Amino acid sequence: MAMNSGPPNLYNHLSMSVTVRSFAKINLGLGIGALRPDGFHELRTVYQTIALHDVIRVHVVRGTGIEIRCADPRVPKDEANTCYRIIERAVAALKVHGRVIIEIEKRLPVQGGLGGASSNAIAALLALERALKKALPSQERLRIAAEVGSDLPLFLVGGTVLGVGRGEEVYPLPDLPATPCVIATPEIGVPTPEAFAAWDARPCIEEDGGELTPRPPSDKMKEFGRVISAWLSGPQNKSGKVYSGVPAGGRGRAETPLLDLVRTGIGNDFEQVVFPQYPELCKVKRVLERAGAFYASLSGSGSATYGLFWKPEAARTAAERLRKSGIPALATATLTRPQYWKKFLVSSF
16 A cells, blocks of 8 residues: 655545445354453454445545444444544554544444444544555554454454454464355344353253353363364365365365364354343244254354355345345355455445
8 A cells, every 4th residue: 555655634635535345244153261351251263254244435524533424323423433443543643634534334233243343443444544545554553453342353354264362363264265145133132241241140050950160261262272273284274275165176065164164063152142042043043054054153142143055046045034034134155355355445346
């Protein structure tokens, strides 16, 4: 990205605008560990970006301050908005003047487990850099993103991403092939803090009714790490190349790397506490499985629930089945890292 060495107030005589797509994510497995001293839980997860998205427009005009515009009344317009918080930090770090107007065209559900607010923030940040033709150093960008929210950094990578720490430490994994999927978005709000509180308060009972000492959280994190390590060291991964979606060695479709991953038993710990509280979400998962999904799961703490399918036709049929039962659902596909960045700028299409 070209850097501008002009004076900080160079932009006051111009109105600059950049429009970008703000893609969603799903979690291919999520392990919850111990409560940390900073109040967060230790996490292990595999993030995967998908094609569903919001649209973000950033304008830089004469003046000062930050303005959030969104037709959805559930989206905050003040400092509570992640876009506001990240742009406030970015403007200070870039040492530029001007009024930043952020328009959010909301298509993703609010509090749905798809990372919409976090994705919006990263999209706004990158759009601001393009509008100003000034870029933050990559490490500074990552630091600011992690400061604003745990799952913001993944959207600076895209594709298939390993998240550790509280989810903010991200590492690109070998890209899984673009895969048809269905995203069901029941109109149920599952606040993440409440889901974590339910996890901490969950009863641990033996089959005979006696009390059971919970498995140490550190063991859960080690087990998740072993699962990912075993998958990464598999024969299909040794080349370190991005997957093309064509099964290696002419094997059948059932031997794709994505199925190899889900066969490891990777799952979402939140299902243990969210499904009992919201049984309708468990029913959505079962509908997806009966409709032919080879893997279905809650995304994050929900309420979005997704299913992965072999064929787009099967995904579309499953989405239609859910909609007929009154559950909002869309057929889409996962995005590889190259696809994520190619589709990011709206002007590139």
